[in-house]
Amino acid sequence: MTKNIVIVGAGYAGISAARHLGKTFKKNDDVTVTLIDKNSFHTYMTELHEVAAGRIEPEAIKYDLQRIFKKYPKVDLVTDKVVSIDYDKKQVVAEHQTLNFDYLLLAMGGEANDFGIAGVKENGFTLWSIEAAEVLHDHIIDACYRAMREHDDEKRRALLTFTVIGAGFTGIEMIGELIDWLPILAKQFKLDPNEFSLKVVEAMPNILNMVTEKEQVKARKYLEKKGVELILADGVTSVEKDSLYLSSGRVIPTYTSIWTAGVQAISDAGEFGIEKGRAGRLIANQFMEAKGKENVYVAGDLVYYEDPNEGDRPTPQIVQAAEQTGHTAAQNIAAAITGGEKHAYKGKYDGFMVSIGAKYGVAFLMNKYHMSGFLAMAVKHLINLVYFFGIRSFYNIGAYVRHEFFDVRDGRNIFGSHLSSKGNRLWLVPLRVFYGSVWLYEGVKKAFGLFGTNSWFGDKVVFPFSWLHEAAEATSGASEAATETVSAASGAVAEATTESAHQIFSLSYAYGEEPMQVLKEMPDWFAAIMKFMLPNQDVALFMQKFMTVVEIAIGLALIAGAFVWLVSAVTAAFVVMFSLSGMFYWVNIWFIPVAIALMGGAGRSFGLDYWIMPWLGKHLDRFIYGQPRHIYHKKS
Numbered sequence: 284m285t286k287n288i289v290i291v292g293a294g295y296a297g298i299s300a301a302r303h304l305g306k307t308f309k310k311n312d313d314v315t316v317t318l319i320d321k322n323s324f325h326t327y328m329t330e331l332h333e334v335a336a337g338r339i340e341p342e343a344i345k346y347d348l349q350r351i352f353k354k355y356p357k358v359d360l361v362t363d364k365v366v367s368i369d370y371d372k373k374q375v376v377a378e379h380q381t382l383n384f385d386y387l388l389l390a391m392g393g394e395a396n397d398f399g400i401a402g403v404k405e406n407g408f409t410l411w412s413i414e415a416a417e418v419l420h421d422h423i424i425d426a427c428y429r430a431m432r433e434h435d436d437e438k439r440r441a442l443l444t445f446t447v448i449g450a451g452f453t454g455i456e457m458i459g460e461l462i463d464w465l466p467i468l469a470k471q472f473k474l475d476p477n478e479f480s481l482k483v484v485e486a487m488p489n490i491l492n493m494v495t496e497k498e499q500v501k502a503r504k505y506l507e508k509k510g511v512e513l514i515l516a517d518g519v520t521s522v523e524k525d526s527l528y529l530s531s532g533r534v535i536p537t538y539t540s541i542w543t544a545g546v547q548a549i550s551d552a553g554e555f556g557i558e559k560g561r562a563g564r565l566i567a568n569q570f571m572e573a574k575g576k577e578n579v580y581v582a583g584d585l586v587y588y589e590d591p592n593e594g595d596r597p598t599p600q601i602v603q604a605a606e607q608t609g610h611t612a613a614q615n616i617a618a619a620i621t622g623g624e625k626h627a628y629k630g631k632y633d634g635f636m637v638s639i640g641a642k643y644g645v646a647f648l649m650n651k652y653h654m655s656g657f658l659a660m661a662v663k664h665l666i667n668l669v670y671f672f673g674i675r676s677f678y679n680i681g682a683y684v685r686h687e688f689f690d691v692r693d694g695r696n697i698f699g700s701h702l703s704s705k706g707n708r709l710w711l712v713p714l715r716v717f718y719g720s721v722w723l724y725e726g727v728k729k730a731f732g733l734f735g736t737n738s739w740f741g742d743k744v745v746f747p748f749s750w751l752h753e754a755a756e757a758t759s760g761a762s763e764a765a766t767e768t769v770s771a772a773s774g775a776v777a778e779a780t781t782e783s784a785h786q787i788f789s790l791s792y793a794y795g796e797e798p799m800q801v802l803k804e805m806p807d808w809f810a811a812i813m814k815f816m817l818p819n820q821d822v823a824l825f826m827q828k829f830m831t832v833v834e835i836a837i838g839l840a841l842i843a844g845a846f847v848w849l850v851s852a853v854t855a856a857f858v859v860m861f862s863l864s865g866m867f868y869w870v871n872i873w874f875i876p877v878a879i880a881l882m883g884g885a886g887r888s889f890g891l892d893y894w895i896m897p898w899l900g901k902h903l904d905r906f907i908y909g910q911p912r913h914i915y916h917k918k919s
């Protein structure tokens with residue numbers, strides 16, 4: 284009898300669980316796995332502040348579910364909003380369909396917790412969804428636009444006062460992005476940078492309570508250095524449209540109050556009939572089984588489980604805990620179906636990382652490593668890449684690198700604008716054509732034996748590899764002929780050896796100097812590879828003809844601007860191979876940096892890649908992943 288597993292929510296927990304179950308029951312036709320979410324994409328929640336502050340586009344953190352689950356065909360994707368659950372009929376009721384389940388995992392995530400403070404919902408801005416981040420981004424732009432036209436000094440300053448409420452990870456990361464963004468906005472809207480004001484309000488006496496004092500001090504010093512006012516040990520009593528009221532009685536004139544002070548279970552979970560713990564989270568046991576419900580599990584920010592390994596504190600609402608609770612729930616669902624052993628949750632948190640803008644951050648890893656500045660930010664990017672590698676989403680690895688390093692504006696990454704430029708590729712065209720002409724010339728010269736060279740299409744082996752010529756000598760018995768062959772093929776290798784003492788290292792030709800080979804002799808390990816690839820003269824004759832044709836093709840492709848990235852990579856590989864073979868000179872080592880330079884899109888300017896690459900990318904993408912859709916339906 285078929286067992287139906289339904290996972291509600293495609294956040295970190297839901298994806299973790301769906302991947303595990305999709306892999307576990309990959310070849311089991313008696314089990315179905317359905318992942319339902321209101322969106323057709325996974326939102327990379329840890330980067331919402333970057334969207335809100337204009338560092339990256341919203342699309343940069345929307346990861347299409349079909350791409351993620353291409354390697355897990357067992358997982359059916361459904362785009363719909365769940366409105367209720369009928370536990371008696373074992374049905375998940377969505378707005379447009381009903382899904383039957385035998386095992387259910389609830390992992391819808393969390394949302395901002397306003398603690399009932401007046402005005403937060405009506406006048407505050409949150410950061411718990413991609414929609415909220417986009418609203419905040421547009422509001423900040425509008426505030427600057429209005430300030431640019433405002434003649435009243437006090438109102439203009441209020442419009443340019445941006446207050447973050449809550450000094451946890453989200454709040455500090457948001458204020459860090461604003462530090463970077465406000466000078467850009469000031470220039471864009473012709474505003475006085477000194478009229479901008481950044482503030483952080485925190486009810487506790489410290490910021491970033493989840494890291495050590497060392498990170499707290501460094502973060503605080505950095506924020507103060509950047510002109511951020513830290514208002515600590517002071518709560519918020521109400522949020523108005525144009526002001527913020529604090530417990531101390533202070534009133535901050537501001538049109539932008541960003542609420543990051545707490546998180547609770549998503550409000551939809553309140554309708555699901557499961558006993559709730561603190562902040563509306565659904566109570567579960569160590570196996571992530573929902574309290575009072577059979578075959579129902581909870582994971583992610585939604586779950587309330589007091590972990591005895593963490594002093595009976597509830598599982599933290601962080602990515603690591605979300606993934607681990609999702610994995611634990613999936614393991615126990617699989618165990619329930621197969622009759623295996625249950626797995627109790629054991630939280631393992633490798634550390635905490637906080638970015639404060641694009642170039643500075645603090646981190647505490649493995650409970651012993653303290654990091655800050657460039658190194659901390661580098662670790663953050665590495666961790667994000669490891670996440671995508673973990674879900675086997677290599678497409679998203681490329682997308683992340685592109686958005687975070689190569690497509691950024693205003694130098695807002697750890698390398699500034701050194702990796703990112705909207706520069707003109709036109710200047711690479713002459714170099715591309717020249718480089719292609721060099722390869723074409725070399726190929727044609729070898730093909731027809733021009734300018735005193737021996738044709739590589741002849742019956743003589745031109746590779747200066749001793750075993751090929753020794754074999755020829757043994758076969759023919761004519762040592763003189765073999766010697767002549769060696770001389771013709773290698774450009775008088777013996778003579779070059781006797782003259783090697785006169786070779787001069789140089790990166791350019793000079794009259795009267797003899798260029799020096801990169802390597803005079805092949806390394807033994809490379810010689811073994813060459814001997815395997817070219818074991819006899821017949822293979823060597825074929826290979827030299829093939830390489831001649833390839834060089835001509837490389838030249839024509841570069842001149843025409845076709846497949847320039849791939850062709851340039853091949854040329855660099857050829858140079859390395861020629862160098863290891865003792866057939867390349869230092870004066871021509873410029874081939875490698877030129878090849879690397881041309882890989883930066885040189886074929887898209889007055890080249891065929893202008894048409895080839897978009898066409899190829901579109902069709903390959905559809906072939907590998909299928910057509911991305913805004914709504915996914917359960918397979919029939």
